[in-house]
Amino acid sequence: MVLTDKKQALSEIIQDADEKLLGLMIALANEYNDEDYVYSKEELTFFEKRREAFLGNSKKGYTVEEAYEKIRRNYKNGL
Helix, strand or coil: CCHHHHHHHHHHHHHHCCHHHHHHHHHHHHHHHCCCCCCCHHHHHHHHHHHHHHHHCCCCCCCHHHHHHHHHHHHHCCC
């Protein structure tokens, strides 16, 4: 999908979005565009530890569909 197609698809999603989704998209865009944020040494250390734990874990991961289903199930159950 080329950039113009992606922009058109996103535009259609925005047109149909509820307030919650729009808020999430705005927060994501603001975070993405915040170039001034500098991660602390503690945050970077935490990220590295999480990465190492994830890559060293022998457990099976989730497919995208499984992850969405798990998130939806947890949301419905109030978790």
